[in-house]
Each structure stands twice: as structure tokens, then as C-alpha cells.
Amino acid sequence: MTEHKCVLDTCRHLEQKGFSVTYLPVQKNGIIDLETLKEAFTDETLLVSIMAVNNEIGVIQPLREIGALCRERNVFFHTDAAQAVGKIPLDVNEMNIDLLSISGHKMYGPMGIGALYVRRKPRVRLTAQINGGGQERGMRSGTLSPALCVGLGEACALSQEKMSQESARIRYYAHLFCKKIMEELPEVYLNGDSDKRIPGNLNLSFAHVEGEGLMMAIKNLCVSSGSACTSASLEPSYVLRALGVSEELAHTSLRIGIGRFTKKEEVESAAAQIITAVNKLRDMSPLWEMAQAGVDVSSIDWASH
Amino acid sequence: MAYNKKVIDHYENPRNVGSFENGEKNVGTGLVGAPSCGDVMKLQIKVNSQGLITDAKFKTFGCGSAIASSSLVTEKFKGKTLKEAESIAIVILQANLNCPR
Numbered sequence: 360m361t362e363h364k365c366v367l368d369t370c371r372h373l374e375q376k377g378f379s380v381t382y383l384p385v386q387k388n389g390i391i392d393l394e395t396l397k398e399a400f401t402d403e404t405l406l407v408s409i410m411a412v413n414n415e416i417g418v419i420q421p422l423r424e425i426g427a428l429c430r431e432r433n434v435f436f437h438t439d440a441a442q443a444v445g446k447i448p449l450d451v452n453e454m455n456i457d458l459l460s461i462s463g464h465k466m467y468g469p470m471g472i473g474a475l476y477v478r479r480k481p482r483v484r485l486t487a488q489i490n491g492g493g494q495e496r497g498m499r500s501g502t503l504s505p506a507l508c509v510g511l512g513e514a515c516a517l518s519q520e521k522m523s524q525e526s527a528r529i530r531y532y533a534h535l536f537c538k539k540i541m542e543e544l545p546e547v548y549l550n551g552d553s554d555k556r557i558p559g560n561l562n563l564s565f566a567h568v569e570g571e572g573l574m575m576a577i578k579n580l581c582v583s584s585g586s587a588c589t590s591a592s593l594e595p596s597y598v599l600r601a602l603g604v605s606e607e608l609a610h611t612s613l614r615i616g617i618g619r620f621t622k623k624e625e626v627e628s629a630a631a632q633i634i635t636a637v638n639k640l641r642d643m644s645p646l647w648e649m650a651q652a653g654v655d656v657s658s659i660d661w662a663s664h
Numbered sequence: 665m666a667y668n669k670k671v672i673d674h675y676e677n678p679r680n681v682g683s684f685e686n687g688e689k690n691v692g693t694g695l696v697g698a699p700s701c702g703d704v705m706k707l708q709i710k711v712n713s714q715g716l717i718t719d720a721k722f723k724t725f726g727c728g729s730a731i732a733s734s735s736l737v738t739e740k741f742k743g744k745t746l747k748e749a750e751s752i753a754i755v756i757l758q759a760n761l762n763c764p765r
């Protein structure tokens with residue numbers, strides 16, 4: 360279960376209204392197991408919702424296969440494609456996608472607008488999200504902002520035009536970045552499948568260095584950490600937990616994004632800054648010291664607090 | 665999160681990072697926290713025959729404020745008696761570093 364909160368929260372809401380929801384696990388690589396999905400269908404299954412690309416680890420789910428399984432069973436297939444549209448080719452017909460969610464600001468478009476693709480054939484009937492004048496085929500009444508709509512459309516057009524070049528460039532940068540990091544630093548782990556992913560989202564665990572502490576050492580870089588020391592809970596990311604990443608390693612993870620406007624020098628400089636910071640913090644880490652001395656840190660009976 | 669100046673200073677220029685040699689005499693070691701919770705602190709003190717802390721060192725796995733408070737505590741410990749050190753309670757640390765509570 361690695362869905363974004365926007366889907367999880369919606370599921371909770373549906374459960375409160377009496378629907379039953381089955382939450383499926385993912386494999387260690389973050390990808391859904393199609394056999395598990397097959398077994399989860401019941402006679403009552405109405406809809407399957409599986410995200411296209413995960414926002415924390417960048418893995419791509421097998422949309423085509425999921426779509427085929429759903430269509431065979433006459434079950435609707437919704438995909439949260441916020442992180443996928445504009446980054447990977449998507450075809451709602453080939454992939455048998457019945458509903459597809461798009462978020463403007465995740466594809467270099469404006470904030471405040473998104474879109475929901477709703478298949479006409481076979482027809483998906485939705486209850487109105489907003490009642491009123493019947494705009495958007497009655498599903499979402501109220502006048503939309505033309506500026507935002509145009510912005511979203513333009514963002515889509517630009518993404519389509521740039522997609523193949525852009526993803527090749529980002530893939531190359533991600534390769535440079537990982538190569539440099541992996542060559543210079545031992546015990547760094549990529550979370551999520553290494554192939555089935557968009558290249559611009561790298562989630563790395565730097566063993567024995569806590570993520571928040573690491574972020575503070577690379578103040579010039581805008582990255583996020585998978586640990587949640589600054590948030591209300593001490594729990595690390597539920598996405599990493601779903602992959603079976605140990606809590607300890609989850610606390611050492613950074614999510615690094617490479618995008619349309621990232622320059623090669625920035626990628627190189629980011630790698631260099633991270634390497635320096637990790638080395639410095641490992642020198643200060645009692646866990647690194649113990650690991651170097653051959654102590655198995657996970658074998659210690661820590662008093663959790 | 666906005667850290668105050670003192671935290672940033674101790675984080676960026678941590679004092680007394682390290683470990684005493686294995687087997688060194690009159691050294692006491694404490695290890696607290698848990699990797700699964702995101703912080704582990706190792707604190708060592710060296711105590712002379714009068715019960716004075718002559719040196720202190722730390723290593724910490726944790727966020728910026730965990731590292732900064734470890735650094736600060738080693739500074740505060742030096743020259744203190746064991747009793748005095750005991751009274752350097754977490755409250756004092758928080759007041760010094762304005763840690764979020």
C-alpha cells in the first residue's frame with residue numbers, strides 16, 4: 360500500500376459510507392504483484408485504484424496488465440497519474456484505464472487545477488462532485504478559470520513535445536548522480552525497483568546517517584527526507600515501510616528529484632555536497648562506528664522510546 | 665523547521681566529536697536511543713580521581729537538534745563534577761537551544 364494520501368483518505372471516507380476496501384501490499388521493489396491483485400477481486404469489486412507512478416520512490420506500476428485484468432472482469436480501473444502524466448507515455452485505451460487523475464502543478468502547470476479523465480465507453484457514471492449548473496457533463500458544476508484550464512492544456516502540450524528528449528536527459532543525469540554517489544559512498548541503497556521507474560525521482564537510503572540531519576547539512580539543496588523527525592510523528596514513511604525497508608534504513612532516506620530545469624552542473628554539485636555531508640555525518644555516527652567495528656547494529660536490543 | 669543560531673552553530677561546528685580509545689581508563693560510556701526511532705546518542709566522559717569530568721566526547725545519529733544538543737552537553741560537562749553533570753537536565757538543554765518541545 361503505497362498510494363498517496365489523497366487516495367487513501369478517499370478510501371477511508373468510502374469505508375465510513377459503508378463500502379469495503381481491500382488494501383493490497385506491494386513487493387519489495389514497490390511494484391504490485393499481479394497474482395495478488397487477481398486473488399483480491401471478488402464478485403462485488405467495483406473499482407481498482409492503483410497509482411501510475413509513486414511520488415516517493417518513482418516506481419511505475421504495470422498499468423497495462425492491471426487494466427487488462429480489470430477489463431476482463433468488468434471492473435473499473437482508476438489510476439492516480441499525478442506523477443506520471445507528462446513523464447511517461449500513457450494511453451487510456453491501450454491500458455484500459457477508465458478513470459485517470461491529473462494534477463496540474465506536478466507537470467509544470469499551474470497550481471489549483473487538475474483533471475479527471477472519465478471514460479465514456481464503457482460508460483463510467485459518477486455522482487456529481489459539485490452540484491450546480493451542470494458543467495463538465497454534470498459531474499463538476501461551477502465555472503472553471505479559463506487561465507488555469509489553458510495553463511493545464513499548455514503544460515500537457517509542452518510535456519508531450521519534450522517527453523522523449525527530457526526523459527533521456529534526466530535518465531542520463533540520474534545515472535551520473537547515482538554512479539558518483541555509489542562509487543564514493545558504501546552502503547547506499549536505492550529504494551524501489553531500479554528499472555521500472557521514472558528517472559527523475561531517486562529515493563536513496565544512506566545507512567547510518569539520519570535523513571533530517573543530512574538535509575540540514577545540504578542546506579543549498581532542496582530535497583525531502585523519508586523520515587519524519589520534524590513532523591508530529593516519529594514514524595518513517597509508510598511507503599518505505601510497505602516495501603519492507605527497515606525502520607532504521609527508512610530514517611536514513613532522502614528523496615532527490617531531477618526535473619526539466621535541472622542542469623548537469625547542479626546534479627554534479629548535488630552529488631558532491633551529499634558525499635561530503637554523508638562522510639562528515641558518518642564520522643559522527645555511533646551506528647557507523649559500530650558497523651565499521653563489525654557490530655551488527657540490528658542485533659542490539661535497543662530500548663525504543 | 666527553523667533552528668535557532670546556537671543549534672546551527674553546534675550542528676555545523678560540533679564540539680568534541682569522537683570516541684576515546686578502546687580500553688582507555690576512567691572513561692564512562694552511555695548509549696541511548698534506537699535506530700528505528702531515528703536517533704542514537706553515544707556520550708563518553710573521562711573522570712579523574714577527584715570525580716571531575718576532564719573530557720567528554722560524543723557521536724550521534726539523528727536530526728540537527730539531536731547532534732547540536734549532544735555537542736552542547738559535552739561542552740557543559742567538562743570541568744563539572746559528576747553530581748553537577750547530573751543536574752544538567754534536559755530542561756537546561758532545551759532552554760539553551762530553544763528546541764521545539
Ligand SMILES: Cc1ncc(COP(=O)(O)O)c(C=O)c1O
Pocket residue numbers: 363365410412413414439441442462463464465473
Ligand atoms: C501521486 C500523487 N497523487 C496525488 C497528488 C495530489 O495532487 P494535488 O495536490 O493536486 O491534489 C500528488 C501530489 O501531491 C501526488 O504526488
